[in-house]
Amino acid sequence: MSNVSLGAIPNAYLPEPAALDPGSDGNGLDFGAVLKNAVNNVDQINASAGAQVSNLLQGGGGDMTSVMIAVEKADVSFQLMMQVRNKIVSAYQDIEKMQF
């Protein structure tokens, strides 16, 4: 799963990418960092679950219950991330609509 690219939203009202960097100034919007973190997290959990499933399928003496739980955790994490993404995108759209 590749990173969602926020720069893909073509709009002059988008804040400069620099403002997304949490290190630039204390009031910067961290949406990018938050989303990036969430995606990385899900990537990791997915990879771990994938490896466990692989192992199980190849007949490695894996504990099947743990694998099932890991897979479900990955699924739930993914759903959480999707929700976070949806909220963030919707927040952006709200900001866009603001007339200055």
Added chain:
Amino acid sequence: MGMFDMMQISASALSAERQRAEVTSANLANAETTHTDQGGPYVRKEVVFTATSGSLFHSALNSVGGLAQTPAGSVRMTDVVDDPTPAIQRYEPGNPDADSSGYVSYPAINPVTEMVDLMGSLRAYQLNASAVSAEKQMIQESIGILKPS
């Protein structure tokens, strides 16, 4: 180890008990056999079961090779041995298998004993078959974690 190894263990028991039943049935069928190809009466056979030794739990050694290894705790029939009990002598001078004094050697097989053994095999078989059902159910339960509940 895990659930598939459990099924292998139970399967090994089903196989061993079936073999035991076969030997017991042969004993029953030949309870009156006074003459075999090897000469002399049929000799009662017994089975020897051995358990596969080793740690029953997840260890690095057990997971190498996956399902190919025989899991610890499995049972197998390692030997079929002759019963050393001497043959029963019955006085039947008219029998073609009688020896010079008119005695015929009969196998030292008591049908009652064999029937009891057979029932024991059956009971053990049923026990392990129910274990297989239980294991299957557990695997299905595990898979059910993924389904939307």
Added chain:
Amino acid sequence: MSSPPSLDVLQGYLRLVSDRQQMIVANMANVDTPGYHTKDIDFKSALRQVMNSGGDAQLEPASLELPGLPERPDGNNVNIDREGLMLSQTQLQFQLGVQLVKGQFSQLLTAIKEG
């Protein structure tokens, strides 16, 4: 314990129940093996360990021989009735664990969707 068990604790619990099931299955398979003694794990203390450590322990419970079972002439002390009973019990324990796990995930999903 006031809060419901965490996913990790439940995972440890299920693992323990599954381990116990292995012992029972091996006992059943060896009901006719001469010299074989019934094996079991100390479920209570292992479970306590799992709950105390929050499900973290990579636990390998020790397989112990169950004392107090009479031996038959061939040295085997496996009791068919006991194993049958224990099989049913562990089956139910496993089902319980899985239901609790499903419940946890269901809660999480609800929270995510309606948050």
